[in-house]
Structures are given as structure tokens and as C-alpha cells.
Amino acid sequence: MSVASLIAAEQLEAERTLKARSAEKKLSTESVPALQKKIQYLSFTVYELEKLKILKAQYLKELDDIMTNWEQNKISRLKPDQAYIDSARDSILYKLTCISSYYNGMLECSYGSSSTWVIRNCKEAVKKAEDALQAFIILAASKKHLSEEEQQHMSFKKKKLQFEINQNIRALARAEKDPIIIKIRNSELPKSEIESIIALETFLRKQERQEQNEQFDIYTHFEKQTIIRKILSISTKIKKCEAEICQRDNIHTLLEHDTISDTIRTKRNEESFEGTVYQKPLLFSKRIHEIYRPESMPISADSPYLSFRTLRGENSTKIVKIWQPKYVECFTDMNYEIQTRINARIVFSAVEFPLFPRWVVDASAGFGDGISFGVTNWIREGLDINNIVNRASDAYNAGLLAGILVPTRRLLWLYEVGREYRLGRNFRLAPVGNRTGDPLGEFPHYHRRVLTKENVTQSVEGQGIGRHRPWESSKHDKSFWDRF
Amino acid sequence: MNKIKLPIFVSEEFHELYMFDLESDMQHKLEAIDVSDNVYKAFDAEGRLLKLETVNEEGIAEKPTEGRFLFGLFKNVEWIINNKNIQVTLAEETPTHVDELKKLIKKFLKSGDIETSELSLPQLIVAYRNFCNQHAE
Numbered sequence: 001m002s003v004a005s006l007i008a009a010e011q012l013e014a015e016r017t018l019k020a021r022s023a024e025k026k027l028s029t030e031s032v033p034a035l036q037k038k039i040q041y042l043s044f045t046v047y048e049l050e051k052l053k054i055l056k057a058q059y060l061k062e063l064d065d066i067m068t069n070w071e072q073n074k075i076s077r078l079k080p081d082q083a084y085i086d087s088a089r090d091s092i093l094y095k096l097t098c099i100s101s102y103y104n105g106m107l108e109c110s111y112g113s114s115s116t117w118v119i120r121n122c123k124e125a126v127k128k129a130e131d132a133l134q135a136f137i138i139l140a141a142s143k144k145h146l147s148e149e150e151q152q153h154m155s156f157k158k159k160k161l162q163f164e165i166n167q168n169i170r171a172l173a174r175a176e177k178d179p180i181i182i183k184i185r186n187s188e189l190p191k192s193e194i195e196s197i198i199a200l201e202t203f204l205r206k207q208e209r210q211e212q213n214e215q216f217d218i219y220t221h222f223e224k225q226t227i228i229r230k231i232l233s234i235s236t237k238i239k240k241c242e243a244e245i246c247q248r249d250n251i252h253t254l255l256e257h258d259t260i261s262d263t264i265r266t267k268r269n270e271e272s273f274e275g276t277v278y279q280k281p282l283l284f285s286k287r288i289h290e291i292y293r294p295e296s297m298p299i300s301a302d303s304p305y306l307s308f309r310t311l312r313g314e315n316s317t318k319i320v321k322i323w324q325p326k327y328v329e330c331f332t333d334m335n336y337e338i339q340t341r342i343n344a345r346i347v348f349s350a351v352e353f354p355l356f357p358r359w360v361v362d363a364s365a366g367f368g369d370g371i372s373f374g375v376t377n378w379i380r381e382g383l384d385i386n387n388i389v390n391r392a393s394d395a396y397n398a399g400l401l402a403g404i405l406v407p408t409r410r411l412l413w414l415y416e417v418g419r420e421y422r423l424g425r426n427f428r429l430a431p432v433g434n435r436t437g438d439p440l441g442e443f444p445h446y447h448r449r450v451l452t453k454e455n456v457t458q459s460v461e462g463q464g465i466g467r468h469r470p471w472e473s474s475k476h477d478k479s480f481w482d483r484f
Numbered sequence: 485m486n487k488i489k490l491p492i493f494v495s496e497e498f499h500e501l502y503m504f505d506l507e508s509d510m511q512h513k514l515e516a517i518d519v520s521d522n523v524y525k526a527f528d529a530e531g532r533l534l535k536l537e538t539v540n541e542e543g544i545a546e547k548p549t550e551g552r553f554l555f556g557l558f559k560n561v562e563w564i565i566n567n568k569n570i571q572v573t574l575a576e577e578t579p580t581h582v583d584e585l586k587k588l589i590k591k592f593l594k595s596g597d598i599e600t601s602e603l604s605l606p607q608l609i610v611a612y613r614n615f616c617n618q619h620a621e
Contacts, residue, residue: 422562437512464496475619
């Protein structure tokens with residue numbers, strides 16, 4: 001089934017759900033806008049995907065035109081070799097594949113709170129990819145007209161921009177190495193308060209570093225974003241100059257992918273390793289326990305593959321870092337967003353995910369939420385992985401109901417039989433009371449034997465084990481507190 | 485065969501004395517697990533020792549249901565269900581525990597500053613009832 005049809009099916013499903021629920025008047029006022037929003041997103045996705053398809057066809061046609069033109073005019077001086085043409089074609093195809101795959105991923109992510117930023121970033125990524133491709137095609141088309149002087153000028157400009165990029169990359173590397181990431185969970189805080197918190201944290205960190213006599217450039221989370229945006233903007237500017245070299249390098253890297261993967265496997269037990277891996281889906285622990293690259297998914301398949309670097313023995317926010325291969329540089333911003341927004345933990349190839357059928361995932365999550373009275377849901381929210389569960393699905397709700405019934409039934413049974421818990425010889429607790437017929441015993445109570453100081457087996461007068469505390473009084477009580 | 489003469493006196497480890505006018509009151513008040521653990525000693529109004537035991541619905545002596553909490557994860561924690569009835573029968577035909585009962589009642593009346601040295605068992609019972617009623621008020 002194609003991606004477009006999948007999206008269309010999702011959209012229809014969402015519309016159908018909205019209509020059905022509205023008809024039954026069961027839909028709360030909160031969920032109506034959410035569903036409408038989802039429909040809107042999905043409509044947008046279909047539109048964007050169609051647009052991409054048209055673009056892809058257009059680019060391919062333009063490339064063919066260029067090649068034909070070159071063949072016809074026989075301009076041997078500037079004619080690119082066959083390898084270059086092949087590599088350029090592959091590169092464009094790869095970028096478009098990645099875009100499609102990310103849309104697939106977006107489908108998976110479109111539930112829950114993450115959809116907004118995923119879509120936003122997809123839009124940006126697509127726009128950048130378009131720019132890059134357009135730039136490349138313009139370059140390819142105009143290359144034959146460049147004079148030597150123009151080429152020199154281009155070369156100089158390239159060097160200048162390259163220098164600027166390198167500077168920023170170095171700064172970013174430093175920031176990556178020792179970043180100051182200040183997380184503020186409560187988004188309802190006033191802006192001024194957030195700023196003051198950031199300022200305070202930064203100041204403390206700066207002080208700490210100065211004490212160590214280390215000259216670090218200090219970047220906050222927001223500064224890092226600024227740097228990356230700057231790099232991206234410069235990258236776009238020099239696309240014309242970079243295109244040729246970049247494409248060749250990328251193809252080269254792509255071909256060497258298998259070797260990199262093997263290297264990872266051999267290095268996986270070392271302290272750190274870097275390369276292209278797949279994360280086993282549904283492993284939401286703080287570490288990647290298992291990495292693998294399915295043989296059934298070659299590089300050229302319609303699946304995005306991400307590059308990870310794991311740093312073992314560090315905090316959860318640093319355990320996994322995602323690095324997009326440089327030949328998909330148009331996704332760098334989005335990639336960075338993934339890294340920061342989900343604390344670099346949930347690294348998944350969206351189209352592979354989930355391994356289990358969706359209804360199994362939803363039902364399991366629902367059952368867990370029910371049995372824990374929502375604690376697991378809260379944990380998923382905390383880990384920012386709740387987007388994988390469709391809480392509007394029937395499977396989830398069925399699981400939730402079953403999950404709620406299990407402990408409820410147990411509690412009712414406990415209430416009915418009035419179970420007591422005995423801790424040692426001198427203490428018993430009846431959390432739901434017991435059913436011996438004594439009215440005081442119906443309430444939650446406890447029994448306690450207060451022992452005399454002289455004899456550890458004898459109780460104080462009126463302070464025996466048979467008393468239903470704290471409800472029952474005794475003739476021997478001297479104060480109210482003797483009830484306890 | 486003699487019947488139990490009410491009220492019934494139940495002593496909890498000789499540090500608490502309950503008086504029940506009805507057998508059913510005693511069955512409701514006392515918990516089966518305490519009876520099973522021999523915490524109580526009971527007498528009738530004539531000073532005869534009574535036998536307390538826990539029985540199932542068919543009247544056969546049986547202890548309350550007990551078990552290990554969380555499969556024995558915590559060594560000292562057990563769960564108990566007081567799902568057994570308490571049966572009271574005469575342990576002796578002739579009252580041989582009159583003195584013991586009198587001593588017990590006197591002990592508790594003493595805490596209320598009531599003079600008890602010359603009183604017989606029926607008088608002591610009346611005095612104890614008054615003492616309990618005063619306390620209840």
C-alpha cells in the first residue's frame with residue numbers, strides 16, 4: 001500500500017471517528033478540536049506528498065534534459081563524467097526517499113503531542129531539500145556557461161563560506177561536548193521566570209568552569225539552536241559551490257555503509273561507538289540494548305536510516321545522540337529537534353515502527369494504564385513516548401477497561417472478606433475493616449498490643465490486642481491519645 | 485447438662501475484662517484470630533470456665549484462614565481473614581474459677597475506687613455492670 005493511500009485511509013478513519021462520536025454525543029469538547037486538528041494535519045500531509053511527487057518528476061525530467069543537452073552540444077570541456085551524473089541522480093533520489101520516509105514517520109508520530117513539531121520540521125526539511133535540489137539543478141544547468149574567472153570567484157567564495165562553516169561546526173562540537181542544557185518542564189511558568197532560571201543556571205555553570213580554569217565557550221540550549229540555524233543558512237548559501245563535492249562524498253559514504261555497520265558490531269562492547277545502526281523498536285529503556293540492521297532492509301529501500309552514537313555510562317540525556325549523515329544535511333535541523341525534544345532516547349526508524357500490530361500496542365498500553373490507574377501513562381508522558389499509543393482507539397479503551405476492572409474486582413473482594421494483615425505478634429492492620437459483625441470493626445482499623453516496660457509479653461491495662469483502634473475506647477483510658 | 489449463665493466475662497490476658505449480656509455480642513466483638521491465638525479466657529456468671537474456639541459453618545473446629553503476604557516476600561507479614569464463627573461451650577460443669585473471676589472483677593473495680601472486699605460474686609457482677617454503665621455515660 002502506498003504512503004498516500006495510507007495517509008488517506010488515516011484521514012478517512014479520523015473523519016469517520018469524528019462523525020460517529022459526534023453523532024453519539026459522546027465526544028467531549030476537548031477531543032473535537034484534537035480530531036479536527038488531526039484531520040487538518042493529515043490533509044496537509046497528503047497535499048505535501050503530492051507536491052513532492054510532482055517535484056520529483058520535475059527534477060528527474062530536468063536532469064534528463066540537462067544530460068540530453070550535454071550530449072547534443074558535445075561540450076567536452078565542462079561535461080561531467082558518467083559517475084558524476086549517476087551520483088547526482090542517486091543523491092536526489094535518496095533525498096526524496098528520505099522525505100517520503102519521514103512522511104511515513106510523521107504518520108506514526110501524528111498522534112499525541114509530538115505531531116505539531118514533527119510536521120513543522122517536516123515542512124522545513126522539505127523546503128530545504130527543495131532549495132538544495134533547485135540549487136543543484138541551477139548549478140548543473142549553468143556549469144557549462146561558467147568562465148574561468150567566474151570559477152575562480154566561485155572557488156574563493158566557497159573557501160570563505162567553508163571557513164565560516166568550519167568555525168561554526170567547531171563551536172557546535174564544543175557545545176555538544178559540554179553543553180548546558182536547561183530543561184524547564186513547566187511551560188506555564190512566566191517567561192521572565194524562565195529567563196531568570198536560565199540565567200542563574202548558566203551563571204552557576206560558568207562559575208564552576210571558571211574554577212576549573214577551563215576556557216569553554218558556553219552555549220545554552222537556545223544558543224545551540226541558533227548556531228545550527230546559522231550553519232544551515234550558510235549551508236544553503238554555498239549549496240552552489242558545495243554541491244559537486246558533497247554529492248561525490250555522499251555517494252562514496254553510501255557505498256561504504258556496510259563496512260561502517262560491521263565496524264559498529266565489532267565495537268559495540270567498547271565504551272563508545274559511532275555509526276549507522278537501527279534501534280530495536282519498543283525498547284524504551286534509557287540505553288540501546290540491541291542494535292541491528294535487518295538484512296531485509298537494504299540501504300536503498302524506502303526506509304530512513306539514522307546514525308547513532310552511544311555514550312555508555314552517562315546520563316540518560318546523553319546516552320544516545322543522533323547524527324544524520326551529512327548527505328541528508330537538509331534534515332539536520334529536524335534531526336537536532338528529535339535529539340533535543342525527546343532527550344535523544346527514542347531513536348526509532350519511523351517506518352519500521354512498531355514491530356507489533358498497532359492494536360496490540362494500544363491494548364497493552366490501555367491495560368497497563370488501567371491496572372496502574374494511570375501511572376504508566378504518566379511515565380510515558382514523562383519519557384515523551386506517548387505518541388506511539390493511540391488513546392482514542394477501541395483497543396486502548398478495551399484494554400483500559402479490563403485493566404481497571406482487575407484491581408477493582410480485587411479491592412471489592414478484599415473489602416468483602418475484610419482481610420487483615422499481621423505484622424509480628426503485636427500489630428494487625430485492617431485497611432478496609434473486617435466483617436465480624438462489630439460496628440466499629442467495619443471501619444478501617446488496627447490492633448496493637450502495648451507492652452509493659454517490665455515484662456515484654458504483658459500488655460498495659462486496657463491496651464490489649466483485641467481493641468479496634470482508634471475507634472474503640474476503654475474504661476482504662478486516661479487521655480484521648482490512649483486510643484492510638 | 486447445665487447451660488451457660490449470662491453474662492459472660494471475657495478476660496484479655498488478665499489486663500482487660502469484657503462483659504457480654506448476649507452470646508452473639510461476644511461473637512461479634514471478639515475476632516477469630518485472637519480466639520485462635522488463645523488471647524482470651526472466658527467465664528460465665530457462676531464462675532465456670534468457658535471454652536472458646538473457632539468453627540466453620542458446619543460447626544467443626546477450624547482456624548481462621550491465614551497466608552503469607554506477597555508470597556512470603558516479607559517474612560513477618562501475614563494476611564488473615566476472620567471468616568470463622570466463635571463457639572462458646574462450658575469447659576466444666578462445676579464452677580471452679582469463682583475466685584479467679586472475683587479477683588479479676590475486683591481488680592478492675594479497684595481502678596474505679598470501689599470497695600469490693602466484702603462482696604459476693606453476684607454483687608460484684610452488679611457492681612461491675614454499674615461501673616461499665618458509668619463509664620459508657
